[in-house]
Amino acid sequence: MGRYCIILFLILAANLCFGQAPFRLSFHHLTREEGLSNNNVFCLLRDSRGFIWLGTANGLNRFDGTTCRVYKPDNANIDGTDIKNIVEDQSGNLWIGTENGLSKYDRKTDKFTSIPAPGHEKHFLSFPYCVDNKGLIWIKFSGNKSKGLYTYNPRTRQYIFVTAEISENLPRHQNDTFQEVRAIHCGNRNDLGINKIILKDNKVVKIESFLDGKKNQPAFSNIGYYACPDGDSIVWAGGLTDGLIKINTNKKTVRIFNQFQEKPLDTQLSHIVKFKHYLIIGSAKGLYFFDTIAEQFVQILTHSASIPSSLSANWNETPYLDRDQNLFISQLGFGVDFTNLNHHNVEQWLSQADCLKYGLADNHVSHLVQRNSQTWTKMLGAGTVVLDSNGKILRNYKLHSVILKDSKNRIWLSKKGEWIIVNTDNIIVKRINTKDLGLPADGLHFVIETSAGKYLAAYDRLFEILENGKKFKANPIDDLKKEGLLDCHPMLYDSLNQQVFLSANWWSGFYVLRKKMDHWMFLKRPDLQFRVFWIAMAFEKSKIWLCTDKGLALMDTKTFTYRLFTEKDGLPDNIVTNIVPEKNGNYWLVTNRGIAHYDRKLNEYRNYTGRDGADSKEYDWYGNFILPDGRAVFGGNNGLTVIDPRANQTYYVKPKIQVTDFFVNERSVRQPAYAGELAEVQPERNQSSFGFDLAGIEFGFPQKVKLQYKLGGIDKRWISVGNPASARYTDIPAGTYEFMARALDETGKLSSPVKSIRVVIQAPFWRTIWFRTILVSIFIGLGYIFFRIRLTQIQSDTKYKEQVKHIRAQAEINALRSQMNPHFIFNCMNTIDSYIFLSKTIQASEFLQKFSKLVRLILEYSRQEYISIQDDIHALELYIQLEQERGSYAFSYEISVHETLTKNEYLIPSMLFQPFVENAILHGLRHKKEEAGAFFINITTRNNQLICSIIDNGIGRIAAGRINLSRKHQSKSLGLKLTEDRILKINEIYPKQAYLKITDILTETDSGTIVEIGLPLLTFENIKS
Structure with missing residues (x-):
């Protein structure tokens, strides 16, 4: 008997345990107000990038946790707006079935492609069911020619027919993807009962039917649409108005569960998902939770107008559970609610429902006082409520506000004009009139x-x-x-x-x-640079904590110096309003991002937010504390949040960073690839302003996610922003940069791999190397052209000046030559006159013949600028012979010409040597007394010059000069002077090629003069050139 009592007790205890509500969920809502294209959502899918895709009655939506992007036929090549189902393949591409066809979404290009049906039928209803391990797409078609279940190979683009024994509406496949399809559970072709279609190698092996009216079974219609397989042999199904169906396909048994809290369900159940050992079931009355171990309904979540975080409606059509245990509920006509099932052990006391139940005006908590395991709670405008350790209301002091627990364990409460003190037996032991103490009647802080x-x-x-x-x-x-x-205060x-x-x-x-x-x-x-919201003793002696608007400060109580901890040190947020220290050095914080717990050993923070069940949007500062059992109690604008840190139900989801759009000059740019798949972007030239839209995909509490980004070479540090965010850059110099973005979870930890995109900013064409090269080449070309033009001008001017100079020099030479010839003729006429005067007619005749011949040559040569060396020597010999005949002195001479000069027709200025020969005879040899005079003429070449040397043994220039000074009328050699001028003019025409050098011979035995004349070596050819 005792044994049976124990068993009965355990069963009752288990039932009580299972009967407790297992989930305290706070929901977020997505409707048309948040960008959803339609509030009727039929199907959902979380893709491998983290996006949630929602198929509605009016388009396909992609949701990143904060914003929706809508795809319709008018802005995308998608076949229809009524989305039936969505599946994802191994490449991350999506297959979308609509009322009007089948579309493939390419994740890399963000574009849709229409896929023809078997037999190329147009305007057909398609329902993608799943993708198997071979990459085949399983699709149900409802066309006239292509009705039934097919597999589609994306590589070969071929269909293979599987079966037609399926219902019009397939259940939405939520089992593990990319697995071999061994069985499909659905209604039969008449939508009756549930068929288990057993397959092998994609071929139907056997079909088992249940609840189709055969084999003494009842017939249920449309239940196959709501079938949910649980392993190989169990199938759960909704669709009934009177319960949940469980089918054991091995044992061929059927059970129906239709009781909740000992009452009939009395509602139609819809789609089902499984979470651990619970079934989450949509219905027209709310969201049911069914424990598959206890095999009973344990909880229902419903809509509450007073609780914003409750379900938005009670018509829960389709639950969907992703791999991170984010639960999405499509509400018929009310969009989608979503939350996360992996929650911490967080309780919510004094909910609005509790306030209504106990007649409290509001559940906003403004002050807390702890006494033992009791929580004395000051309600804003509703007095003080005393709660036990389970959150149960023990009593209510409607007009008083709790202010203190003193060292005698008494509770002090106040109201206008009065304080009361309550002992441990909750008996009022003292009433104090504030007026009697001289205190203000009101305004106690x-x-x-x-x-x-x-x-x-x-x-x-x-x-x-x-x-x-x-x-x-x-x-x-x-x-x-x-x-x-x-x-x-505080x-x-x-x-x-x-x-x-x-x-x-x-x-x-x-x-x-x-x-x-x-x-x-x-x-x-103390001089502080921040506001102090709360003060508490620290774990270290002589240290206190200051909660501030700039972080958490640890101050020394003796020196009043402090260290400020901020987000850079791992703080969840810089605005800290309250701290609750623990005895082990850990502590709890209230920040602008919710409640956080600091673990001293791990040196890290853990945030508790709405997805954990911490429903208050803001928490009050006064009196948050820790219960004797270690639970932390916080008061806020939605009652009390009680957190048990001992619960080992850690939840950690890493937000995924996504680049959702790319902008150039604030205009969205449609790239060949989807922005999230880009590895490199290259704006056009003259476009140096660009940006990216970023999203940290996390559905528990996306606004708590932080994003960071930076542009390598521009940003020295990561730039922290909220979620979602836009990164914008303007006037970026040309070059190659790396744009990086990452997501941080609510604790500030890096939670996703860094997304990196290469950004190539092209220089304007006028800054490119090729343009500068062309420009420099043009400038060089223009400079060269200008240089050539200027050089030609200078050369032309120089040539003109040289021509003028040459003409002028030649004219001067001719003038000198015309002056020289009369001088020589005058001297010769004096000689002839002397012969006639002395009656030497024969000599005069001979001399006159020679003279006439010489005059004829002189007249002929005077018209020529240059004559040959032979002609000049012939005229010179005639002159010397005439001088020998007319003079009273004797002298001899010798003329030597280099053989090369006799072979070639070299030219010299006419009659250039004659004045020097004349000067040697008249001033040198004529005055020689002791011996006969002589002179020697040598014409040769040296260093490409013609050299003429005239050497005489006369008295020399010095002696000749003394003779000339002794004369009454001093003579001046006009011919010699004219010849020297001719040589200077020749040197102007041929620079550094003509010279005159006169050297005196002065020895004890010899005297005389050496005249050396240098001339350019001229021929007819180079004179012409």
């Missing part, structure tokens, strides 16, 4: 106990309350009044140093008080 029987009360001023037995006294702290302090008493820290003037000032001579005196105002 905070009370702390500094020592037994001594308290500080913060109104807009600070008062010390003294308790002596049953008497109380209040003393204002005037020292603070001098400081102009108002609104003195406060913390430091018993080790006997000082009080307080924040005042709406947290803009931080002050330290110390007691001297039984009076609280103002000690110090």
